[in-house]
Amino acid sequence: MLEFLKQPWPWYIAGPLIGLTVPALLILGNKPLGVSSSLRHICASCIPSGIQFFKYDWKKEKWNLFFVFGIFLGGIISVQFLSNPEAVRVNPKLVKELASYGITDYSNMVPGDIINWHSLWTLKGFFLMIVGGFLVGFGTRYAGGCTSGHAIMGLSNLQFPSLIATTCFMIGGFTMANLILPYILLH
Amino acid sequence: MEQPESIQEKSFADNWYNYIKYLFVGILFGIILVKSEVISWFRIQEMFRLQAFHMYGVIGSAVVVGIVSVWLIKKFNIKTIDGQPIKIAPKTFNKGQIFGGLIFGFGWAITGACPGPLFAQIGTGATVVIVTLVSAILGTWVYGYFREKLPH
Numbered sequence: 001m002l003e004f005l006k007q008p009w010p011w012y013i014a015g016p017l018i019g020l021t022v023p024a025l026l027i028l029g030n031k032p033l034g035v036s037s038s039l040r041h042i043c044a045s046c047i048p049s050g051i052q053f054f055k056y057d058w059k060k061e062k063w064n065l066f067f068v069f070g071i072f073l074g075g076i077i078s079v080q081f082l083s084n085p086e087a088v089r090v091n092p093k094l095v096k097e098l099a100s101y102g103i104t105d106y107s108n109m110v111p112g113d114i115i116n117w118h119s120l121w122t123l124k125g126f127f128l129m130i131v132g133g134f135l136v137g138f139g140t141r142y143a144g145g146c147t148s149g150h151a152i153m154g155l156s157n158l159q160f161p162s163l164i165a166t167t168c169f170m171i172g173g174f175t176m177a178n179l180i181l182p183y184i185l186l187h
Numbered sequence: 188m189e190q191p192e193s194i195q196e197k198s199f200a201d202n203w204y205n206y207i208k209y210l211f212v213g214i215l216f217g218i219i220l221v222k223s224e225v226i227s228w229f230r231i232q233e234m235f236r237l238q239a240f241h242m243y244g245v246i247g248s249a250v251v252v253g254i255v256s257v258w259l260i261k262k263f264n265i266k267t268i269d270g271q272p273i274k275i276a277p278k279t280f281n282k283g284q285i286f287g288g289l290i291f292g293f294g295w296a297i298t299g300a301c302p303g304p305l306f307a308q309i310g311t312g313a314t315v316v317i318v319t320l321v322s323a324i325l326g327t328w329v330y331g332y333f334r335e336k337l338p339h
Contacts, residue, residue: 005222011244014223018245019252021216023260026273028208035303039327053331066206067213068306074217075226075310082222090229091238098232109221110228110299110313117315128297133305133319135294137326140302142287142337144278147301150288151246156253157275165284172292177235181296 006084022156031063034149036140038068101185114185127184143168220307228299235296281339294323 025031042065044058087106098104098111105112119125140146143165145154151169154162220226225245234242259265260273267273295301298319300308305323308316330337 008224009219009222011223011241012248014219014225015245015248016252017219018216018223018249019256021212022253023256024212025209026257026260026275027265027267028212029205029269030267030271030273031209032275035301035306036327039302039324040331042324043328043331047328049328049332051328051331051334053334054328063206063209066209067216068303070210070213070215071217071220071303071306072213072310073210074214074219075221075307077214077310078218078221078307079311082218088224088227088229090233091236094229094233094236094238098229106229108313109224109226109308109311110316115228115313115315120315120318129315129319130322132294132297133322134326134329135290136298136300136302136305136319137294137323137328138330139287139289139291139294139326140323141327141330142283143291144281144283144287146291146303147246147295148303150278150284152249152253154278155250156257157277158254158257159278161278161280161284164280165288168285168288169292169295172289173231173235173296174292175289176293176296177232180293 002082006082008084008088018152019156022153025067029063031067032149033153034064034145035068035071036137036146036149037061038064039137040141041065097182098185101182103185124184124187139172216303217307217310220304221311226300226304226307226311231296231299283337283339286338 022033025033040054041058041061044054044056048054088109090106101114103111103113114124115128116125120129136146140149143150145162145165147166147169150159150162150165155166223245224230225242230239230242233239257275265273291301298305300316300319302323305316305320309320
């Protein structure tokens, strides 16, 4: 059983389990699945700065902070007890393309060749980590949700705005990954 | 004077019980994200190049299970474990879903992570992702600061 759990989980196991998080949170306490709101709660609790958007009772949303701290712990547990030594196996076409940017290390969830402490102050590293992170935080809040809040929770509840948001997530991602990011990775 | 104190203590205990269950669901959610490799930067690149079905399978089947679950909850009027009726706030459309959605899409392709995976990636030992997370928090703050001036 443990050996089975250590293998990468196929989509038809992982996907339905992610889907079950929706009823689990609803039944446990009427909570809608969502992760990006935690970033707003962190702002509201630590750096509200008198901004109207951060003036609300974030303590009522504390569950969300426990939830994301759990995600962090889940990452630790996966690596400590459920990790498999093999590198992630992706499409050979991608391997070839990434090799041309000098990305060859598949041992981690992020490419260690370009996303590491050392490269943080290079232009490429700055773009990948700081600009990228900023866009994630700014964009999800502007859109009112992320992949979990809109694509999973919103679509589960058949919300049309969530379909628009999800479509835009994908358009943005396709544009960046195919038209802009390759240019940046080359430099 | 004693009574209010004990009430307070009781609600404190209730709180802890209430929060631990979300921590537990978060842990499971995090393990699923890692083991299905959806938090892998490489898998995200593959998805946006249409080079694999994996991510579409994960998100698609998650949505199908979510739709069926929510439908069952509504159909059978399923209550929470505390006996409360389940209510899901509807989303209202605004232009933020378009502009913000596109901006988040850019960030998703660059970092290979949405907010959930950021927390999981840090847990897997990619400590530098803490910088990405702090930057995401800053991005959220800047959105809050300029919110009134942005088209919605």
